[in-house]
Amino acid sequence: MAQHYELSVRGAEGRRYPVLVGEGLLESRLPRFVAEGGFSRVAVVTNETVAPLYGEALCERIPGAALIVVPDGEQYKTLDTVRTIYDALLAHGADRSTLVVALGGGVIGDMAGFAAATFMRGVPLVQAPTTLLAMVDASIGGKVGVDLPQGKNLAGAFKDPLAVFADVTTLHTLPVDEQQCGMAEVIKTGLIGDADLFARLGNHAPDRTEMIARAAAIKADIVGRDRLEGGLRAVLNLGHTFAHALEQASGYAWKHGHAVAVGLMAAARLSERMGLSDGGLADAVERTLERWMLPTRFSGCTPDALWEAMRHDKKWQGGSARFVLLEGVGRPVIRADVPRDDVLAVLEELREDA
Ligand SMILES: NC(=O)c1ccc[n+]([C@@H]2O[C@H](COP(=O)([O-])OP(=O)(O)OC[C@H]3O[C@@H](n4cnc5c(N)ncnc54)[C@H](O)[C@@H]3O)[C@@H](O)[C@H]2O)c1
Ligand SMILES: [Zn+2]
Incomplete structure (x- = not known):
């Protein structure tokens, strides 16, 4: 049985959410979490690179899930792309209890998270990071947002996920750089x-799964003590x-x-x-x-x-x-x-x- 780590992050109003780090989480734990959650619908938001690698397989394990695919790249972390996510959510009949699963690197986590924070004034969100950076950093702490032509991350929100599933098996396909x-x-x-x-x-x-869990734990600890970036963060x-x-x-x-x-x-x-x-x-x-x-x-x-x-x-x-x-x-x-x-x-x- 592969090693799994579970951390807990303190979010808004003291509510806590789990961060799971381990192998194969997209195969079993995430689909089970979704099935048990009682959501009206599920939309997996990902990009053109990650969709064929993990998005399609994940959707097959979540009955009725919609796959929403956006172009790959920081240059698409924009309000224009968020609008296409809103359009796709509406086309799939999404309502206020539709779950958004952000499957990808930090770009997808930030942008799908921002869509989830704002669509119908906020729908539930799960972060499923697939890059090392997103696992140890971007998926934890609730900051979501998009870039504006004037600069990076200039429009955003604080949106805690219900949970973070960092499936380290996805790192096998991550480019070396x-x-x-x-x-x-x-x-x-x-x-x-x-x-x-x-x-x-x-x-x-060090063992990679343990290393990711420990780095994620530091980030979780810091954002838990300073969620809105008053100082410590x-x-x-x-x-x-x-x-x-x-x-x-x-x-x-x-x-x-x-x-x-x-x-x-x-x-x-x-x-x-x-x-x-x-x-x-x-x-x-x-x-x-x-x-x-x-x-x-x-x-x-x-x-x-x-x-x-x-x-x-x-x-x-x-x-x-x-x-x-x-x-x-x-x-x-x-x-x-x-x-x-x-x-x-x-x-x-x-x-x-x-
Ligand atoms: N919200 C926060 O607290 C926070 C913190 C740090 C960074 N960020 C944001 O994160 C973004 C950077 O994230 P990133 O470094 O993950 O970049 P990224 O999301 O652009 O991903 C890097 C590349 O890897 C590809 N990819 C992702 N997972 C893969 C996999 N498993 N196999 C193969 N390819 C894969 C992506 O398609 C992309 O081409 C920036 O926009 C930054 O502003 C946010
Ligand atoms: Zn950084």
Whole structure:
């Protein structure tokens, strides 16, 4: 019997929902959950890539389920695509007790979740993440939304799922670069909240199901204590100020997870430079990133360009340089007083084409 993990996340008004991590959940546990739920109808929302891999098979196990397929890609995480989901729901006779199952990566989770949050003022939602990033990050915490032409994730809502089913067997078909990008978030999560996980990621490959469950547990714990992002939840942005700047300054030539890897490197170096953590942290981060074939240096843009991009980060309220830094592994701190010169010096060190 394959190993299964079950966590519990604290959502709105203290209500809890389970996150299941294990093999074969799409075959048995999810269909059973749906059958026992008493929903009027079920709509599985997925994309053109995931539909033939897992969507069609899942619908065969849920009597009467409708399969709603949208195009694949972040560029389709839009209100226009949400409208096509509403249209399909109506065409299938959906009502207020229709269950939406979001089957796919973070793009589908965010967009189908947003459709579920808004269709008829909200219908029940189950998240069925099929990427590593979605399993450890996007499917947990209730944030859903779409991009606007002006920027990413600018329209959204908080919508807790009834449950999250992370079937790790789906990762067998996930492209290698998507696996890597997910690993950057797993390493980030270890750095924020699980020193033992971080140490094991550096020394040897932990059991994948256990690793995902542990990373998901850290995210679940943090969002459970700060559902609406009052403060604590900001530690999840470790490495992300740099990452967003790098993505933006490179015209999105950098994939998010790769940019996060360099961002983790920058956060560790900055933490050492500011005397917050002992020497050795940045070396440990570098070794771990390299072990998972993730980048630790950037090229293609200048430190000044990155600084300019950071200044416009929406999380830098009032323009003060707000960074998540580390006092050590598992000990994140938020600092609003990071000197520009220190940031530029660290970026200069991490620049490959200087
Ligand atoms: N809501 C949140 O809290 C939160 C947190 C982090 C990220 N996000 C969002 O998540 C999105 C990124 O998610 P992502 O990295 O999962 O990208 P993604 O959803 O675009 O998936 C990456 C690619 O993998 C494909 N794919 C998915 N599952 C597969 C499988 N099992 N086998 C083969 N191919 C598969 C997808 O079709 C896609 O081409 C972004 O839009 C981001 O804003 C949301
Ligand atoms: Zn991220």
